[in-house]
Amino acid sequence: MSVADYMSTHLVIASPQTTVSAAIALMKDNQIHRLPVLDGNRLVGLITQGIIGRALPSQATSLSVYETNYILTQTTVATIMEKHVQTIAATAQLEEAIYQMRQHQIGVLPVTRETRVxxxxxxxDILEAFLNISGYGEPGIVCRVRVTHDRPGVIFAIGKVLAEHHLSIQTLMVVRDQQARVIELHIASDQAAPVTQVLTAAGFTVV
Structure with missing residues (x-):
């Protein structure tokens, strides 16, 4: 699963000369919370609602609403944007995007191909990807096979047993459970009993 499979290609951007008030309007109109800042085709920064909020005058100041709005219309994105922006390649695996977000405690990554955003x-997007991968929302149930002694060919063996009995798998995930592996099979509801029966008969632990 590459980043390109789940990224949004509908780019709403700002330029360094975009005013903060215009950036706020762009976010509101497009129901988003951040904008990549491009100077031509070159990524030079990122502006978010959080950055704007921190840049606004404190409510404790004596500035009026009119004065605050005037500041927003005169201040450009370039003066307050985050200039050290983490990016990720379109060809990178989704796991790499998750790792970068966790490492840098951020919620967004501009995606590049060569040097172009x-x-x-x-x-x-990553939560949406997880729901898609897990088959959430599709009809069926999850059958869990616990493998305490992992070995090459386990998934092939499970698939072979089910195929021999004309039983199919909709989606499959492998998760860790302490020292064991749990293979989660998303299957049709009416196949739950026969899947459990044939896998148990083949020596698998169905939980």
Missing amino acids: VGIITNN
Whole structure:
């Protein structure tokens, strides 16, 4: 699963000369929370609602709403944007995007192909990817096979047993459970009993 499979290619961008008030309007109109800042085709920064919020005058100041709005219309994105932006290649695996977000405690990565920004991936995109991979929302149930002694060919063996009995798998995930592995099979609801029966008969532990 590459980043390109789940990134958003609908890019809403700002330029360094974009005013903060215009950036706020762009985010509101497009129901987003951040904008890559491009100077031509070159990524030079990132502006987010959080950055703007921190840059606004404190409510404890004596500035009026009119004065605050005037500041926003005169201040450019370049003066407050984050200039050290983490990016990720479109060809990178989704796991790498998750790792970078966790390492840098961020929720968004502009996606590049060579030096050009071609998309953006957010933590919401990654959650959507997980739901897609796990088959969430599709009809069926999850059958869990616990493998305490992992060995090459386990997944092939499970697939072979099910195929011999004309039983199919909709999606498959492998997760860690302490020292064991749990293979989660998303299967049709009406196949739950026969899947459990044939896998148990073949020596697998179905939980």
